[in-house]
Amino acid sequence: MSPLTVLVLLIKAVSFAVLGCIAYLVINPVNRWKYRHIPGPCYRAIFGNLPEFRKYGSHEFMVACRAKYGPVFKLWFGHRVWVVVCDPDLGKRVNYKCLNRPQIGDALIRGPVTRPENKGLFFTRDDVWRMVHRVWQPAFYADSVHACAPLMSDTSRRLVTRLQGLAGEGRPVDLWREVGNLTMAIVGTAAYGIDFHTFDADSATQQQPAASSTSVKLPLAAAVAAAAAAGAPSKAAQAAAAASHLPRSMHSGLAAAHVDVGQRAVGAQLVSSAQTLFASMGGTSGSIYQMAALLLPDSCRPLVAWAAHTFPDARFTAVMNARATVSSASMQLVQQFKQRQQQQEDASASGDAGLGGNAAPGGSGRVSRSGGAIAPGSFLGLLLAARGGTDGHGLSDLQMIMQANTFTLAGYETTANALAFSLWCISTHPEAEARLLQEAAAAAQPFHAYSRDMEQQFPYTCAVVSEALRLYPPGATTIREVPPAGRPLQLGGYAVAPGSSVFVASYVMQRDPELWPRAGEFLPERWLPGNEHLAAKNAAAYLPFGSGARMCIGYRFALQEVRLGLLELLSQFHFEVQWELMVPPPPQPHQQQQQQQGVEGGAEAGDKQQQQQQQRGSRALRTANGFTLSPVGGIWVKLEPRVPEVQPAV
Ligand code: HEM
Numbered sequence: 001m002s003p004l005t006v007l008v009l010l011i012k013a014v015s016f017a018v019l020g021c022i023a024y025l026v027i028n029p030v031n032r033w034k035y036r037h038i039p040g041p042c043y044r045a046i047f048g049n050l051p052e053f054r055k056y057g058s059h060e061f062m063v064a065c066r067a068k069y070g071p072v073f074k075l076w077f078g079h080r081v082w083v084v085v086c087d088p089d090l091g092k093r094v095n096y097k098c099l100n101r102p103q104i105g106d107a108l109i110r111g112p113v114t115r116p117e118n119k120g121l122f123f124t125r126d127d128v129w130r131m132v133h134r135v136w137q138p139a140f141y142a143d144s145v146h147a148c149a150p151l152m153s154d155t156s157r158r159l160v161t162r163l164q165g166l167a168g169e170g171r172p173v174d175l176w177r178e179v180g181n182l183t184m185a186i187v188g189t190a191a192y193g194i195d196f197h198t199f200d201a202d203s204a205t206q207q208q209p210a211a212s213s214t215s216v217k218l219p220l221a222a223a224v225a226a227a228a229a230a231g232a233p234s235k236a237a238q239a240a241a242a243a244s245h246l247p248r249s250m251h252s253g254l255a256a257a258h259v260d261v262g263q264r265a266v267g268a269q270l271v272s273s274a275q276t277l278f279a280s281m282g283g284t285s286g287s288i289y290q291m292a293a294l295l296l297p298d299s300c301r302p303l304v305a306w307a308a309h310t311f312p313d314a315r316f317t318a319v320m321n322a323r324a325t326v327s328s329a330s331m332q333l334v335q336q337f338k339q340r341q342q343q344q345e346d347a348s349a350s351g352d353a354g355l356g357g358n359a360a361p362g363g364s365g366r367v368s369r370s371g372g373a374i375a376p377g378s379f380l381g382l383l384l385a386a387r388g389g390t391d392g393h394g395l396s397d398l399q400m401i402m403q404a405n406t407f408t409l410a411g412y413e414t415t416a417n418a419l420a421f422s423l424w425c426i427s428t429h430p431e432a433e434a435r436l437l438q439e440a441a442a443a444a445q446p447f448h449a450y451s452r453d454m455e456q457q458f459p460y461t462c463a464v465v466s467e468a469l470r471l472y473p474p475g476a477t478t479i480r481e482v483p484p485a486g487r488p489l490q491l492g493g494y495a496v497a498p499g500s501s502v503f504v505a506s507y508v509m510q511r512d513p514e515l516w517p518r519a520g521e522f523l524p525e526r527w528l529p530g531n532e533h534l535a536a537k538n539a540a541a542y543l544p545f546g547s548g549a550r551m552c553i554g555y556r557f558a559l560q561e562v563r564l565g566l567l568e569l570l571s572q573f574h575f576e577v578q579w580e581l582m583v584p585p586p587p588q589p590h591q592q593q594q595q596q597q598g599v600e601g602g603a604e605a606g607d608k609q610q611q612q613q614q615q616r617g618s619r620a621l622r623t624a625n626g627f628t629l630s631p632v633g634g635i636w637v638k639l640e641p642r643v644p645e646v647q648p649a650v
Helices: 003-027 028-032 048-057 057-069 088-097 124-138 142-147 148-169 175-192 219-232 235-243 248-256 264-280 288-295 300-309 313-349 379-385 397-427 430-441 447-457 459-471 506-510 555-570 591-597 602-615
Strands: 071-075 080-085 478-481 489-491 494-496 501-504 573-577 636-640
Touching: 003 028, 003 636, 028 080, 048 057, 057 071, 057 080, 057 506, 080 088, 080 142, 088 489, 088 501, 088 506, 088 602, 124 379, 124 555, 142 447, 142 555, 148 430, 148 447, 148 555, 148 573, 148 636, 175 264, 175 379, 175 397, 175 555, 235 494, 264 313, 264 397, 288 300, 288 313, 300 494, 313 379, 313 397, 313 489, 379 397, 397 430, 397 459, 397 573, 430 459, 430 555, 447 459, 447 555, 459 555
Parallel strands: 080 501
Antiparallel strands: 071 080, 478 501, 489 494, 573 636
């Protein structure tokens, strides 16, 4: 056969494969047949419902679908199907019956981190999950969490000091960003006993958004440049990587994004990396390669991954840099921790009591347990002390790094969003603010002294947080996979096939007017005794932390952090929302339907809200489509320091 004939044949084969692929995606026969019995919007070739997700936001679109198709429906994520559940009892059934989550978000990642035993707790499965979950648990026992309370309050007061400085300058401040610095700082001290310097590093990079911008502002370029400048070919990073027996494939990436956990810039780098990673997981705002991996059949993924790594675009580079930055920080934390522990062991063997462990505020470095609880700063010690790893000899370095990555990311993002949403709700409801301040002013001791009985001492503050988590749940859906080897899962009369991805739509249920009286209103009172008429008609309709075995392991930690942060910040400042800087909300597909249905309190509440919004310049809070629910473009406020009489007792 002549070379020309081979070439022609090759071109024909490739054209045939491409056309076949397009025809398959346009018709999508397998999934359309497999899920034909479940209601939902029609399949639209190749993109499915992604255009609607972009236009309305995925959660708002789900609200509209719930109204149209009932409590169980399907959505098209490209050619893939999500089964969405919006009924409390069915949601509970899903969360309790299915243990694993589908492996989303790592289609383009290569190397050993994709192996099941090397996942962080969130994405581990089956027996590996059981083992890793057991290792994590003591960090979140009630006593461990209470031990972190003074640290959480102290760190909140460091933010207060920073905000006092900014208030003097008189310019608007992005509260979301500021509380992000706070939660990352608390991760550093509470988990690792390290000061990440989040309050020092980024004051110069605070930017004001254009009012019309819909993208989240990230100081990414600065962070990446700083990371590269800090250690591109850093010998320290390479030595650390080599010493930790990490797979070679991780070395170059980590060295390129080397950060120094002892340096001032690390906090800002971690915060911006975490923001990049969460924003990229939304599915509709990633790089072209992420979009291609999402839209093309699974069999094309290796090819897409190869192309992404060989010819990366700017967004893919940003995501890979962000992953490497977080992993580099975790790797150093692990290495430093091991070195310190070795020094302590050597010192105690030689009778020298002078080495005091971590230089952490409150951190001991060792896993000092009392009654099962661990001291602040000892999360790594917990991981290191773990026995019963997959090889029977504890967690490997890579497994430890992946757990540290998970703690850093999960501990930062959702809690920052929860605190930002709580502050937003309070700042737009003066009557609630007054009541919370009254409660704060009545405290006879520092707020953290009440960490064991926050609900008795600060019932209204706790109610504010619960209500903010109802309206704005940072984890807006829980995700499960129907066991691939089992039988179909019966959900409200529909058999959902093994291996399907099921989303329990917390956001939709927590705003459902059939489940909550005056669902659209911010009413902290509904969480107080005597207001049962405002409570949920089904307790399972409230799941900001999920439910079942895979519910949020950090919920106690997060609630304590948000409640203390709220008290510390609000007792010092009133936050005046700068409406002209806020990103306007998109059109709401369900508003018209809700009004037509005349749901209980809906019309009245709708009118009232509309009036209030008009008074405030017709702006509501726009939330992002990402992996978590977050405010788009931040929450812009002017800081108004309070008069002294409402300051907390010290
Ligand atoms: C207000 C803050 C937080 C919210 C709203 C939140 C929400 C959630 C939700 C909805 C889930 C999924 C639950 C499910 O699928 O049933 C989850 C899981 C998880 N969360 Fe949180 N979370 C918060 C704070 C934290 C913190 C501070 C940590 C600590 C590091 C953390 C670590 C995790 C982990 C590791 C998982 C996976 C647990 C597992 O699969 O076993 N979260 N969280």
